Amino acid sequence: MLFYPQAIITVFAAIVFFLFHYYHRRRCCKKHPFFTDWPILGMTPPILSNLGQIHDYVSQVLHLHGGTGNFLGPWFTQMNYVVTCDPMNVHHIMSKNFVNYVKGPEFREIFEALGDGIFTADSDMWKYHRSLLHSLFTTKSFKSFVENTVQKKVASCLIPLLDHIERHGMEVDLQGVFNRFNFDTTCSTILGSDPKSLAADFPKVACERAFSEVGECIFYRHTVPRSIWKLQRWLGIGAEKKMVEAFKVFDQFLLENIASMKQELSKKNEENNKEEDCLLMVLMREEDGKEDVDDKFLRDTAFSLFAAGRDTITSALTWFFWLVATHPSVEAKILEEIKEQKESNKNQVYLHGALCEALRLYPPIPLDRKQAIKQDVLPSGHEVSPGCMILLSLYAMGRHEAMWGKDCWEFKPERWISERGEIIHVPSYKFFGFNAGPRTCLGKDLSFIQMKIIATSIMWNYHVHVVEDHPISPTFSIALRIRDGLKVWITKRG
Ligand code: HEM
Secondary structure, three states: OOOOHHHHHHHHHHHHHHHHHHHHHHHHOOOOEOOOOEOOOEOHHHHHHOHHHHHHHHHHHHHHOOOEEEEOOOOOOOOOEEEEOOHHHHHHHHHHOHHHEEOHHHHHHHOHHHOOOOOOOOHHHHHHHHHHHHHHHOOHHHHHHHHHHHHHHHHHHHHHHHHHHHHOOOOEEHHHHHHHHHHHHHHHHHHOOOOOOOOOOOOOOHHHHHHHHHHHHHHHHHHOOHHHHHHHHHHOOHHHHHHHHHHHHHHHHHHHHHHHHHHHHHHHHHHOOOOOOOHHHHHHHHOOOOOOOOHHHHHHHHHHHHHHHHHHHHHHHHHHHHHHHOOHHHHHHHHHHHHHHHHHOOOOHHHHHHHHHHHHHOOOOOEEEEEEOOOEEOOOOOEEOOOOEEEEEHHHHOOOHHHHOOOOOOOOHHHHEOOOOOEOOOOOOOOOOOOOHHHOOOOHHHHHHHHHHHHHHHHHHEEEEEOOOOOOOEOOOOOOOEOOOOEEEEEEOO
Protein backbone atom coordinates (compact mmCIF):
# COMPACT_ATOMS: atom_id res chain seq x y z
CA MET A 1 0.00 0.00 0.00
CA LEU A 2 1.29 3.46 -0.88
CA PHE A 3 1.27 6.37 1.63
CA TYR A 4 1.86 9.90 0.56
CA PRO A 5 4.12 11.75 3.05
CA GLN A 6 1.82 14.80 2.99
CA ALA A 7 -1.17 12.66 4.01
CA ILE A 8 0.79 11.12 6.90
CA ILE A 9 1.92 14.55 8.08
CA THR A 10 -1.64 15.91 7.85
CA VAL A 11 -3.12 13.00 9.83
CA PHE A 12 -0.32 13.27 12.41
CA ALA A 13 -0.82 17.04 12.75
CA ALA A 14 -4.59 16.51 13.12
CA ILE A 15 -4.07 13.96 15.92
CA VAL A 16 -1.61 16.24 17.74
CA PHE A 17 -3.99 19.18 17.38
CA PHE A 18 -6.93 17.05 18.59
CA LEU A 19 -5.00 15.82 21.65
CA PHE A 20 -3.60 19.26 22.39
CA HIS A 21 -7.07 20.84 22.26
CA TYR A 22 -8.60 18.01 24.28
CA TYR A 23 -6.03 18.23 27.08
CA HIS A 24 -5.93 22.03 27.00
CA ARG A 25 -9.71 22.15 27.63
CA ARG A 26 -9.39 19.57 30.41
CA ARG A 27 -6.65 21.64 32.03
CA CYS A 28 -8.74 24.78 31.77
CA CYS A 29 -11.72 23.26 33.49
CA LYS A 30 -10.19 20.54 35.57
CA LYS A 31 -11.49 22.52 38.53
CA HIS A 32 -15.25 22.35 38.99
CA PRO A 33 -16.50 20.86 35.67
CA PHE A 34 -20.23 20.12 35.69
CA PHE A 35 -20.04 17.14 33.35
CA THR A 36 -17.66 15.00 31.34
CA ASP A 37 -16.05 17.04 28.57
CA TRP A 38 -16.50 14.85 25.48
CA PRO A 39 -14.33 15.31 22.39
CA ILE A 40 -15.99 17.68 19.89
CA LEU A 41 -19.35 17.87 21.73
CA GLY A 42 -17.94 19.17 25.01
CA MET A 43 -20.47 19.06 27.83
CA THR A 44 -23.55 19.42 25.65
CA PRO A 45 -24.94 15.81 25.74
CA PRO A 46 -26.58 16.03 29.21
CA ILE A 47 -27.91 19.51 28.39
CA LEU A 48 -29.42 18.35 25.10
CA SER A 49 -31.05 15.34 26.69
CA ASN A 50 -32.62 17.54 29.40
CA LEU A 51 -33.68 20.44 27.20
CA GLY A 52 -37.37 19.83 27.96
CA GLN A 53 -36.91 20.72 31.63
CA ILE A 54 -33.68 22.65 31.36
CA HIS A 55 -34.20 25.11 34.24
CA ASP A 56 -35.01 22.42 36.80
CA TYR A 57 -32.13 20.30 35.53
CA VAL A 58 -29.63 23.20 35.75
CA SER A 59 -30.91 23.97 39.28
CA GLN A 60 -30.28 20.39 40.39
CA VAL A 61 -26.82 20.30 38.80
CA LEU A 62 -25.87 23.64 40.37
CA HIS A 63 -26.99 22.54 43.81
CA LEU A 64 -25.04 19.27 43.48
CA HIS A 65 -21.93 21.37 42.70
CA GLY A 66 -22.32 23.82 45.57
CA GLY A 67 -23.86 26.55 43.41
CA THR A 68 -21.10 27.19 40.83
CA GLY A 69 -19.20 25.30 38.14
CA ASN A 70 -17.77 25.33 34.62
CA PHE A 71 -19.60 24.44 31.44
CA LEU A 72 -17.69 23.88 28.21
CA GLY A 73 -19.63 23.93 24.94
CA PRO A 74 -18.72 22.16 21.69
CA TRP A 75 -15.22 22.72 20.41
CA PHE A 76 -14.40 26.01 18.69
CA THR A 77 -17.79 27.54 19.52
CA GLN A 78 -16.65 29.65 22.48
CA MET A 79 -19.83 28.62 24.26
CA ASN A 80 -17.95 28.22 27.55
CA TYR A 81 -19.42 29.57 30.75
CA VAL A 82 -18.98 29.82 34.49
CA VAL A 83 -22.51 29.14 35.74
CA THR A 84 -23.59 30.22 39.21
CA CYS A 85 -26.55 30.62 41.53
CA ASP A 86 -24.45 31.51 44.57
CA PRO A 87 -25.78 34.77 46.10
CA MET A 88 -22.30 35.82 47.22
CA ASN A 89 -21.03 35.50 43.64
CA VAL A 90 -24.07 37.44 42.43
CA HIS A 91 -23.39 40.20 44.96
CA HIS A 92 -19.75 40.32 43.86
CA ILE A 93 -20.53 40.42 40.14
CA MET A 94 -23.49 42.80 40.28
CA SER A 95 -22.29 45.20 42.99
CA LYS A 96 -18.91 44.80 44.66
CA ASN A 97 -16.86 44.41 41.50
CA PHE A 98 -19.49 45.87 39.15
CA VAL A 99 -16.91 47.62 36.94
CA ASN A 100 -15.33 44.29 36.00
CA TYR A 101 -18.53 42.70 34.69
CA VAL A 102 -20.19 44.09 31.59
CA LYS A 103 -22.78 43.10 29.03
CA GLY A 104 -19.94 43.11 26.51
CA PRO A 105 -19.65 43.18 22.71
CA GLU A 106 -21.07 39.68 22.15
CA PHE A 107 -24.23 40.56 24.06
CA ARG A 108 -24.61 43.71 21.95
CA GLU A 109 -24.14 41.69 18.79
CA ILE A 110 -26.82 39.16 19.76
CA PHE A 111 -29.21 41.94 20.81
CA GLU A 112 -28.27 44.24 17.92
CA ALA A 113 -31.95 44.88 17.15
CA LEU A 114 -32.15 46.89 20.36
CA GLY A 115 -29.48 49.30 19.09
CA ASP A 116 -27.57 51.35 21.65
CA GLY A 117 -30.31 51.59 24.29
CA ILE A 118 -29.87 51.06 28.04
CA PHE A 119 -30.33 47.31 27.82
CA THR A 120 -27.21 46.69 25.74
CA ALA A 121 -25.06 49.67 26.76
CA ASP A 122 -22.02 49.61 29.04
CA SER A 123 -19.85 52.26 30.76
CA ASP A 124 -20.52 55.94 29.90
CA MET A 125 -23.28 55.24 27.39
CA TRP A 126 -25.11 53.15 30.01
CA LYS A 127 -24.60 55.84 32.70
CA TYR A 128 -26.12 58.43 30.40
CA HIS A 129 -29.22 56.31 29.62
CA ARG A 130 -29.56 55.23 33.24
CA SER A 131 -29.57 58.72 34.75
CA LEU A 132 -31.94 60.05 32.08
CA LEU A 133 -34.43 57.18 32.44
CA HIS A 134 -34.08 57.10 36.22
CA SER A 135 -35.17 60.72 36.45
CA LEU A 136 -38.19 60.04 34.20
CA PHE A 137 -39.26 56.81 35.90
CA THR A 138 -39.28 58.40 39.34
CA THR A 139 -41.44 61.43 38.50
CA LYS A 140 -44.88 61.39 40.08
CA SER A 141 -46.53 62.43 36.84
CA PHE A 142 -45.10 59.47 34.87
CA LYS A 143 -46.12 57.03 37.59
CA SER A 144 -49.66 58.35 37.59
CA PHE A 145 -49.71 58.34 33.76
CA VAL A 146 -48.82 54.62 33.79
CA GLU A 147 -51.34 53.88 36.53
CA ASN A 148 -54.15 55.70 34.72
CA THR A 149 -53.29 54.07 31.39
CA VAL A 150 -53.41 50.58 32.90
CA GLN A 151 -56.64 51.30 34.84
CA LYS A 152 -58.34 52.60 31.69
CA LYS A 153 -57.18 49.62 29.61
CA VAL A 154 -58.47 47.20 32.24
CA ALA A 155 -61.88 48.90 32.31
CA SER A 156 -62.25 49.47 28.56
CA CYS A 157 -60.72 46.25 27.19
CA LEU A 158 -59.73 43.54 29.65
CA ILE A 159 -62.96 43.33 31.66
CA PRO A 160 -65.23 43.49 28.57
CA LEU A 161 -63.11 40.75 26.94
CA LEU A 162 -63.30 38.52 30.01
CA ASP A 163 -67.06 39.17 30.23
CA HIS A 164 -67.37 38.02 26.62
CA ILE A 165 -65.32 34.88 27.34
CA GLU A 166 -67.37 34.11 30.45
CA ARG A 167 -70.71 34.68 28.69
CA HIS A 168 -69.79 32.33 25.87
CA GLY A 169 -68.31 29.68 28.20
CA MET A 170 -65.08 29.81 26.20
CA GLU A 171 -61.62 28.57 27.11
CA VAL A 172 -58.87 31.13 26.67
CA ASP A 173 -55.09 31.27 26.86
CA LEU A 174 -54.54 33.79 29.67
CA GLN A 175 -50.86 34.11 28.73
CA GLY A 176 -51.91 35.24 25.24
CA VAL A 177 -54.35 37.73 26.78
CA PHE A 178 -51.62 39.21 29.02
CA ASN A 179 -49.25 39.33 26.07
CA ARG A 180 -51.64 41.48 24.08
CA PHE A 181 -52.68 43.55 27.09
CA ASN A 182 -49.06 44.36 27.92
CA PHE A 183 -48.15 45.10 24.33
CA ASP A 184 -50.95 47.66 24.14
CA THR A 185 -50.16 49.29 27.50
CA THR A 186 -46.40 49.33 26.75
CA CYS A 187 -47.18 51.13 23.46
CA SER A 188 -49.44 53.56 25.27
CA THR A 189 -47.00 54.36 28.07
CA ILE A 190 -43.92 54.62 25.85
CA LEU A 191 -45.27 55.86 22.51
CA GLY A 192 -48.62 57.31 23.52
CA SER A 193 -50.66 55.18 21.09
CA ASP A 194 -52.60 51.96 21.51
CA PRO A 195 -52.40 49.40 18.65
CA LYS A 196 -55.46 47.59 20.11
CA SER A 197 -54.09 44.08 19.81
CA LEU A 198 -56.34 43.00 22.70
CA ALA A 199 -59.83 42.42 21.31
CA ALA A 200 -62.41 39.65 21.30
CA ASP A 201 -61.41 38.46 17.80
CA PHE A 202 -57.68 38.34 18.76
CA PRO A 203 -56.64 40.26 15.62
CA LYS A 204 -53.30 39.74 13.93
CA VAL A 205 -51.42 42.96 14.64
CA ALA A 206 -48.28 43.10 12.51
CA CYS A 207 -46.14 45.13 14.95
CA GLU A 208 -47.04 42.84 17.87
CA ARG A 209 -46.20 39.72 15.88
CA ALA A 210 -42.97 41.31 14.62
CA PHE A 211 -41.86 42.25 18.14
CA SER A 212 -42.42 38.67 19.36
CA GLU A 213 -40.53 37.26 16.36
CA VAL A 214 -37.52 39.51 16.96
CA GLY A 215 -37.44 38.15 20.54
CA GLU A 216 -37.56 34.53 19.29
CA CYS A 217 -34.70 35.15 16.86
CA ILE A 218 -32.58 36.83 19.54
CA PHE A 219 -33.08 33.74 21.69
CA TYR A 220 -32.10 31.50 18.78
CA ARG A 221 -28.77 33.34 18.60
CA HIS A 222 -28.10 32.33 22.21
CA THR A 223 -28.49 28.65 21.40
CA VAL A 224 -26.20 28.17 18.40
CA PRO A 225 -22.53 29.00 17.82
CA ARG A 226 -21.97 32.57 16.64
CA SER A 227 -20.50 31.34 13.33
CA ILE A 228 -23.76 29.49 12.52
CA TRP A 229 -26.16 32.38 13.00
CA LYS A 230 -23.70 34.72 11.26
CA LEU A 231 -23.58 32.37 8.27
CA GLN A 232 -27.39 32.14 8.25
CA ARG A 233 -27.58 35.91 8.30
CA TRP A 234 -25.12 36.18 5.44
CA LEU A 235 -27.10 33.63 3.41
CA GLY A 236 -30.41 35.19 4.45
CA ILE A 237 -31.97 31.91 5.60
CA GLY A 238 -33.79 30.39 8.59
CA ALA A 239 -34.25 32.36 11.81
CA GLU A 240 -32.01 35.15 10.52
CA LYS A 241 -34.23 35.72 7.49
CA LYS A 242 -37.23 35.95 9.83
CA MET A 243 -35.28 38.35 12.04
CA VAL A 244 -34.58 40.78 9.18
CA GLU A 245 -38.24 40.80 8.12
CA ALA A 246 -39.64 41.16 11.65
CA PHE A 247 -37.09 43.82 12.51
CA LYS A 248 -38.11 45.90 9.47
CA VAL A 249 -41.79 45.83 10.49
CA PHE A 250 -41.20 46.74 14.15
CA ASP A 251 -38.60 49.37 13.30
CA GLN A 252 -40.97 51.05 10.88
CA PHE A 253 -43.72 50.99 13.50
CA LEU A 254 -41.41 52.74 16.01
CA LEU A 255 -40.13 55.33 13.55
CA GLU A 256 -43.66 56.21 12.35
CA ASN A 257 -44.76 56.72 15.94
CA ILE A 258 -41.71 58.87 16.69
CA ALA A 259 -42.41 61.05 13.64
CA SER A 260 -46.02 61.66 14.67
CA MET A 261 -44.96 62.35 18.27
CA LYS A 262 -42.55 65.00 17.08
CA GLN A 263 -45.37 66.74 15.22
CA GLU A 264 -47.58 66.52 18.27
CA LEU A 265 -44.81 67.91 20.49
CA SER A 266 -44.42 71.04 18.40
CA LYS A 267 -48.20 71.56 18.57
CA LYS A 268 -48.18 71.04 22.34
CA ASN A 269 -45.25 73.45 22.73
CA GLU A 270 -47.14 76.13 20.78
CA GLU A 271 -50.19 75.62 23.01
CA ASN A 272 -47.98 75.34 26.13
CA ASN A 273 -49.83 72.10 26.89
CA LYS A 274 -48.14 70.28 29.85
CA GLU A 275 -50.58 67.40 30.44
CA GLU A 276 -49.32 63.96 31.60
CA ASP A 277 -47.50 62.34 28.74
CA CYS A 278 -45.99 59.10 27.51
CA LEU A 279 -42.33 58.40 28.21
CA LEU A 280 -40.89 59.34 24.83
CA MET A 281 -42.75 62.65 24.80
CA VAL A 282 -41.40 63.52 28.26
CA LEU A 283 -37.95 62.44 27.13
CA MET A 284 -38.08 64.74 24.10
CA ARG A 285 -39.06 67.61 26.38
CA GLU A 286 -36.32 66.75 28.91
CA GLU A 287 -33.70 66.82 26.20
CA ASP A 288 -33.76 70.63 26.31
CA GLY A 289 -37.15 70.71 24.64
CA LYS A 290 -35.48 69.87 21.33
CA GLU A 291 -37.89 68.75 18.63
CA ASP A 292 -35.01 67.32 16.69
CA VAL A 293 -33.83 64.74 19.23
CA ASP A 294 -32.06 62.07 17.24
CA ASP A 295 -34.59 59.50 15.90
CA LYS A 296 -32.11 56.67 16.45
CA PHE A 297 -31.71 57.59 20.11
CA LEU A 298 -35.50 57.62 20.60
CA ARG A 299 -35.96 54.40 18.66
CA ASP A 300 -33.24 52.57 20.61
CA THR A 301 -34.68 53.79 23.91
CA ALA A 302 -38.19 52.70 22.94
CA PHE A 303 -37.01 49.27 21.72
CA SER A 304 -35.08 48.68 24.97
CA LEU A 305 -38.09 49.59 27.07
CA PHE A 306 -40.37 47.30 25.05
CA ALA A 307 -37.86 44.50 25.60
CA ALA A 308 -37.60 45.27 29.31
CA GLY A 309 -41.28 45.67 30.06
CA ARG A 310 -43.56 43.64 27.80
CA ASP A 311 -42.61 40.00 28.24
CA THR A 312 -41.54 40.35 31.87
CA ILE A 313 -44.95 41.48 33.13
CA THR A 314 -46.73 38.91 30.93
CA SER A 315 -44.55 36.16 32.39
CA ALA A 316 -44.98 37.31 36.00
CA LEU A 317 -48.78 37.56 35.72
CA THR A 318 -49.16 34.23 33.94
CA TRP A 319 -47.24 32.26 36.54
CA PHE A 320 -48.95 34.20 39.35
CA PHE A 321 -52.42 33.30 38.07
CA TRP A 322 -51.48 29.66 37.61
CA LEU A 323 -50.07 29.46 41.14
CA VAL A 324 -53.08 31.21 42.67
CA ALA A 325 -55.56 29.06 40.73
CA THR A 326 -53.84 25.94 42.03
CA HIS A 327 -53.60 27.20 45.65
CA PRO A 328 -57.19 27.98 46.77
CA SER A 329 -56.14 29.03 50.30
CA VAL A 330 -53.84 31.73 48.84
CA GLU A 331 -56.65 32.85 46.55
CA ALA A 332 -59.03 33.18 49.52
CA LYS A 333 -56.52 35.30 51.44
CA ILE A 334 -55.93 37.63 48.50
CA LEU A 335 -59.70 38.05 48.05
CA GLU A 336 -60.11 38.82 51.75
CA GLU A 337 -57.39 41.45 51.47
CA ILE A 338 -58.94 43.02 48.35
CA LYS A 339 -62.24 43.31 50.26
CA GLU A 340 -60.53 45.02 53.19
CA GLN A 341 -58.61 47.27 50.84
CA LYS A 342 -61.82 48.39 49.12
CA GLU A 343 -63.35 49.21 52.51
CA SER A 344 -60.39 50.88 54.22
CA ASN A 345 -57.75 51.43 51.49
CA LYS A 346 -55.31 49.13 53.33
CA ASN A 347 -52.00 48.20 51.75
CA GLN A 348 -52.01 45.00 49.72
CA VAL A 349 -49.29 43.25 51.71
CA TYR A 350 -50.46 39.68 51.08
CA LEU A 351 -50.87 40.27 47.34
CA HIS A 352 -47.40 41.80 47.27
CA GLY A 353 -46.01 38.71 49.03
CA ALA A 354 -47.82 36.41 46.59
CA LEU A 355 -46.39 38.30 43.60
CA CYS A 356 -42.86 38.15 45.08
CA GLU A 357 -43.32 34.44 45.69
CA ALA A 358 -44.38 33.87 42.06
CA LEU A 359 -41.37 35.90 40.90
CA ARG A 360 -39.06 33.86 43.16
CA LEU A 361 -40.25 30.53 41.75
CA TYR A 362 -40.67 31.72 38.16
CA PRO A 363 -38.38 34.72 37.52
CA PRO A 364 -39.49 36.32 34.22
CA ILE A 365 -35.84 36.51 33.14
CA PRO A 366 -34.51 33.12 34.29
CA LEU A 367 -30.90 33.62 33.18
CA ASP A 368 -28.63 36.66 33.16
CA ARG A 369 -25.32 36.89 31.39
CA LYS A 370 -22.16 38.92 32.12
CA GLN A 371 -18.68 39.09 30.67
CA ALA A 372 -15.55 39.67 32.78
CA ILE A 373 -13.08 42.33 31.68
CA LYS A 374 -10.16 41.34 33.91
CA GLN A 375 -8.97 38.26 35.76
CA ASP A 376 -10.87 37.76 39.01
CA VAL A 377 -11.68 35.20 41.68
CA LEU A 378 -15.31 34.82 42.75
CA PRO A 379 -16.20 34.53 46.45
CA SER A 380 -16.88 30.81 45.82
CA GLY A 381 -13.21 30.45 44.82
CA HIS A 382 -13.86 29.99 41.09
CA GLU A 383 -11.40 31.68 38.80
CA VAL A 384 -12.61 34.02 36.10
CA SER A 385 -10.31 34.83 33.18
CA PRO A 386 -10.51 37.99 31.04
CA GLY A 387 -13.38 37.71 28.54
CA CYS A 388 -14.96 34.82 30.49
CA MET A 389 -18.73 34.54 30.14
CA ILE A 390 -20.77 34.09 33.30
CA LEU A 391 -24.33 32.79 33.44
CA LEU A 392 -26.35 33.63 36.53
CA SER A 393 -29.32 31.33 37.03
CA LEU A 394 -32.12 33.34 38.62
CA TYR A 395 -34.34 30.27 38.43
CA ALA A 396 -31.90 28.16 40.49
CA MET A 397 -31.44 31.01 42.98
CA GLY A 398 -35.15 31.00 43.79
CA ARG A 399 -34.95 27.29 44.58
CA HIS A 400 -31.82 27.42 46.72
CA GLU A 401 -32.49 25.44 49.92
CA ALA A 402 -29.76 27.24 51.89
CA MET A 403 -31.45 30.56 51.13
CA TRP A 404 -35.15 29.76 51.19
CA GLY A 405 -35.33 26.64 53.36
CA LYS A 406 -36.41 23.06 52.75
CA ASP A 407 -39.81 24.20 51.50
CA CYS A 408 -38.21 26.33 48.75
CA TRP A 409 -40.14 24.47 46.01
CA GLU A 410 -43.48 25.44 47.58
CA PHE A 411 -45.60 28.51 46.85
CA LYS A 412 -45.94 30.24 50.22
CA PRO A 413 -46.61 34.00 50.16
CA GLU A 414 -46.38 33.93 53.98
CA ARG A 415 -42.59 33.65 53.79
CA TRP A 416 -42.55 37.31 52.65
CA ILE A 417 -44.62 38.64 55.55
CA SER A 418 -43.26 39.47 59.01
CA GLU A 419 -45.09 38.89 62.29
CA ARG A 420 -45.97 42.57 62.28
CA GLY A 421 -47.72 42.08 58.95
CA GLU A 422 -45.10 43.91 56.90
CA ILE A 423 -43.17 42.81 53.81
CA ILE A 424 -39.83 41.28 54.76
CA HIS A 425 -36.99 42.93 52.88
CA VAL A 426 -34.81 40.41 51.04
CA PRO A 427 -31.59 41.82 49.54
CA SER A 428 -31.62 41.93 45.76
CA TYR A 429 -28.62 39.60 45.40
CA LYS A 430 -30.83 36.92 46.99
CA PHE A 431 -34.18 37.89 45.46
CA PHE A 432 -32.59 38.56 42.11
CA GLY A 433 -35.70 38.71 39.89
CA PHE A 434 -35.29 42.45 39.25
CA ASN A 435 -31.49 42.31 38.98
CA ALA A 436 -29.18 43.77 41.63
CA GLY A 437 -26.65 46.58 42.13
CA PRO A 438 -26.34 49.64 39.89
CA ARG A 439 -28.24 47.90 37.07
CA THR A 440 -31.31 47.06 39.14
CA CYS A 441 -34.50 47.10 37.07
CA LEU A 442 -35.83 50.63 36.66
CA GLY A 443 -39.38 49.41 36.22
CA LYS A 444 -39.71 47.45 39.48
CA ASP A 445 -42.09 49.81 41.30
CA LEU A 446 -44.14 50.44 38.17
CA SER A 447 -44.38 46.70 37.57
CA PHE A 448 -45.84 46.07 41.03
CA ILE A 449 -48.37 48.88 40.49
CA GLN A 450 -49.45 47.36 37.15
CA MET A 451 -49.51 43.77 38.35
CA LYS A 452 -51.59 44.69 41.41
CA ILE A 453 -54.14 46.61 39.32
CA ILE A 454 -54.53 43.69 36.89
CA ALA A 455 -54.53 40.93 39.54
CA THR A 456 -57.04 42.78 41.73
CA SER A 457 -59.43 43.56 38.86
CA ILE A 458 -59.45 40.01 37.51
CA MET A 459 -59.62 38.22 40.86
CA TRP A 460 -62.35 40.49 42.24
CA ASN A 461 -64.58 39.96 39.23
CA TYR A 462 -63.85 36.39 38.15
CA HIS A 463 -62.89 33.00 39.37
CA VAL A 464 -60.12 31.66 37.11
CA HIS A 465 -60.07 27.86 36.61
CA VAL A 466 -57.15 26.15 34.88
CA VAL A 467 -58.38 23.66 32.26
CA GLU A 468 -57.97 20.16 33.68
CA ASP A 469 -54.88 18.25 32.53
CA HIS A 470 -53.52 21.27 30.70
CA PRO A 471 -49.71 20.74 30.65
CA ILE A 472 -47.67 23.33 32.54
CA SER A 473 -43.94 23.58 31.99
CA PRO A 474 -41.55 26.52 31.56
CA THR A 475 -40.10 27.33 28.16
CA PHE A 476 -36.42 27.64 27.38
CA SER A 477 -36.50 31.23 26.12
CA ILE A 478 -35.40 34.73 27.16
CA ALA A 479 -38.60 35.31 29.14
CA LEU A 480 -39.93 32.40 31.18
CA ARG A 481 -43.29 31.46 29.69
CA ILE A 482 -45.63 28.50 29.97
CA ARG A 483 -44.85 26.31 26.96
CA ASP A 484 -48.47 25.63 25.96
CA GLY A 485 -49.90 28.84 27.36
CA LEU A 486 -52.27 29.03 30.34
CA LYS A 487 -55.61 27.55 29.21
CA VAL A 488 -58.39 28.70 31.56
CA TRP A 489 -62.13 29.09 31.80
CA ILE A 490 -63.70 31.72 34.00
CA THR A 491 -66.82 32.21 36.06
CA LYS A 492 -68.18 35.42 37.54
CA ARG A 493 -67.85 35.94 41.26
CA GLY A 494 -71.25 36.08 42.92
C1 HEM B 1 -42.16 41.82 36.48
C2 HEM B 1 -41.61 42.71 35.70
C3 HEM B 1 -40.13 42.92 35.50
C4 HEM B 1 -39.08 42.14 35.85
C5 HEM B 1 -39.09 40.80 36.57
C6 HEM B 1 -37.88 42.82 35.39
C7 HEM B 1 -36.59 42.33 35.54
C8 HEM B 1 -35.46 42.96 35.06
C9 HEM B 1 -34.15 42.36 35.00
C10 HEM B 1 -33.78 40.95 35.46
C11 HEM B 1 -33.32 43.28 34.46
C12 HEM B 1 -31.83 43.09 34.15
C13 HEM B 1 -31.69 42.62 32.72
C14 HEM B 1 -30.26 42.57 32.26
O1 HEM B 1 -29.43 43.36 32.71
O2 HEM B 1 -29.96 41.75 31.38
C15 HEM B 1 -34.08 44.46 34.19
C16 HEM B 1 -33.56 45.62 33.67
C17 HEM B 1 -34.33 46.69 33.33
N1 HEM B 1 -35.69 46.82 33.45
FE1 HEM B 1 -36.94 45.47 34.25
N2 HEM B 1 -38.24 43.99 34.80
C18 HEM B 1 -39.60 44.10 34.84
C19 HEM B 1 -40.37 45.11 34.31
C20 HEM B 1 -39.87 46.27 33.78
C21 HEM B 1 -40.68 47.33 33.27
C22 HEM B 1 -42.21 47.36 33.20
C23 HEM B 1 -39.82 48.29 32.83
C24 HEM B 1 -40.14 49.60 32.19
C25 HEM B 1 -40.69 49.73 31.04
C26 HEM B 1 -38.47 47.83 33.09
C27 HEM B 1 -37.33 48.54 32.82
C28 HEM B 1 -36.06 48.04 32.95
C29 HEM B 1 -34.87 48.74 32.51
C30 HEM B 1 -34.84 50.13 31.88
C31 HEM B 1 -33.78 47.90 32.75
C32 HEM B 1 -32.31 48.18 32.45
C33 HEM B 1 -31.58 48.65 33.70
C34 HEM B 1 -30.10 48.89 33.46
O3 HEM B 1 -29.49 48.16 32.69
O4 HEM B 1 -29.59 49.81 34.08
N3 HEM B 1 -38.55 46.60 33.67
N4 HEM B 1 -35.39 44.24 34.55
